[in-house]
Amino acid sequence: MIDVKVDGRLKSQRFRQEREADWRRLERLMEKVEKGSMASLSEEEILAAPVLYRSALSSLSVARATSLDRGMIEYLEMLCARAYFFVYGSRETLRGQLATFFAGGWPAAVRGLWRETLVSVGLMVIGALVGAWLFGQDAEWYYAFMPKEMTGGRDPAATTEMLRATLDGTKSSSGLSMFATFLFTHNAQVALLAFALGFALCVPTAMLVIYNGVMLGVFFALFASRGLGVEAGGWLAIHGVTELFAVCLAGAAGLKIGWTVAFPGERSRLDAAAQAGRHAATVMGGVVVMLFFAGLLEGFGRQLIVWTPARYGVAAVTALIWGLYFYAPRRGAKA
Structure with a gap:
């Protein structure tokens, strides 16, 4: 031994x-x-x-x-x-990974969700139209979707001059800034929830996107009813193009997961959901960046630019930038 x-x-x-x-x-x-x-x-x-x-x-x-x-x-x-x-x-270094993400990974992931993005945008538009229609039937619907304490008096009881003053900068904007901050926080929460709840067969995601649209619809309808629709549109668009598109992309990511869970195809439901989750997570990584830029536009651009045509100009430029960034043809990009 x-x-x-x-x-x-x-x-x-x-x-x-x-x-x-x-x-x-x-x-x-x-x-x-x-x-x-x-x-x-x-x-x-x-x-x-x-x-x-x-x-x-x-x-x-x-x-x-x-x-x-x-x-x-x-x-x-x-x-x-x-x-x-x-x-x-x-x-690859962290800098290299970030460069790869922004140069190709994120845009490719967004393009891969073009169907879900169209559905998400459509749901928000429908919600906005419903909100405007409800307000047109009865102004009291405004209070059902817009918490009174957050509007700072910008509600159907406000005078037209007061509403105009909050948009053109002739009145102290502290109250409107509070409302704008609420809108941004609300939209960020909706974006994260729309993505996180997508696994529940798309239903919570769709409802959140529609609700967000209804909320915007009643807000815009209030100002439009006083002849201030153009001004309110510029006030919203300067940061809303980025912010609302981010919400729609988050909704699209949630719809992608929910649809895959419901209809996994030939793969197992777990494998299909995991793949869809990775795809959607890439999109959501970029959504966070979009919300950050929307916050900058809201905090600085909307405060410094008070001329309505200039606000629409900034909105058009941001829409063009995001459109080209996500959907312009790229060499070697997958169809």
Whole structure:
């Protein structure tokens, strides 16, 4: 029995002596990468790393198969795990990943949801038309969709001059800023909820998008009923083009997930939902960026630009930018 143990230790020592130099070299390379970056390696070291990794992996396989020293096996497992992420992991820097996302990943994901985007935009338009129609039938519908404490007195009881003053900058805009902040916060919440609730077979997502449209419809109808529709449209459009399109894209992402869960096709429902979720998550990553820019336009552009034609001009420019960015043909883009 003692002879067997001695023989096993001798085998482990011989096995280690024959290969340890390569293991140590690979370990030094990994320490160099982990302390610095891949750029710290020479060309010779970069070429040697995959060879040393495969050699260590082979040694680990032999050590496991022949039941060699347990400590050696654990050391090789850790070394191979570290080297795996270097050899097969992402070599791209954070800056490179962001560049790839904005240059192709996000626009491609949005184009892939063009059907769902059309549906989402259609639902919001329908909601806005319904809201305007309801207001036209009875102005009290305004209070059903717009919390009075958030409007700062901008409701059917307000005078026309007061409403005009809140749009053209001749009156203190603190109340309107509160309302604008509420609108932005509301739209951001709707965007996130529309995406998150998409798995429930599209129903909550569709309802949220429609409600958002109804809310805009009654707001616009109020100002239009006082002859201020053009001015209110410019006030909303300067940031609304970006903000509302972001909500529609979030709705499209939620609809994508819900439709896939309901109709997974030939794939399993879990696999189909996972794939749709990755696609939708890419779109939502960009939606967050759009909401950020919408906040800047709302916080600065809407306050500094009070001339209605200029507001429509900014809205048209942002619409053109987003349209070209997402839907302009790209070389090598998938159809």
